[in-house]
Amino acid sequence: MARFEELEVWKRSVRLSIALYQALAPLKDYGFRDQITRAGLSIPSNIAEGYERNSDKELNNFLNYAKGSAGELRTQIYIGIEIGYIEPTTGRQWLTTCEEISKMLYGLMQSIRNRPHEP
Structure with a gap:
């Protein structure tokens, strides 16, 4: 099994989380900012x-x-x-990245389910 640090899906989700924190740092709606950055960090x-x-x-x-x-x-x-907190072009890029991460996670889950199990 690979180390998680070697997984492209982990690397991409880390980069997305960093982008969220950096872009939303100035946002004064702390509830929204904290919720969205926590969701990104959770991946x-x-x-x-x-x-x-x-x-x-x-x-x-x-x-x-x-x-x-x-x-x-x-x-x-x-x-x-x-609601105007996220610039639409940036938001669409993040949405695309999220969808790609979801697909990568699904594929990883399928490969783990389908791999031979040790006796």
Whole structure:
């Protein structure tokens, strides 16, 4: 099993989380800012936590949590765009990245489910 730091999905989700923090740092709506940055931070954090667990079942659970956080983040980005907190071009880029991360997580989960289990 690869280290989580080697996974492209983890690297991309870390970069997205950093971008969220940097872009939204000046936002005075602390509730919204904290919620959206927590959702973004949750994606790579759950990937890492799953990889540090001792079973494929636990790993898949945490990858599923990460995928759920990506959906939560997409929702918050849509809202942020509509209320004027997120510039539309940036928001669309983040949405695309979230969707790609979700697909990558799904593929990773499928590959873990389908790999041969040790006796």
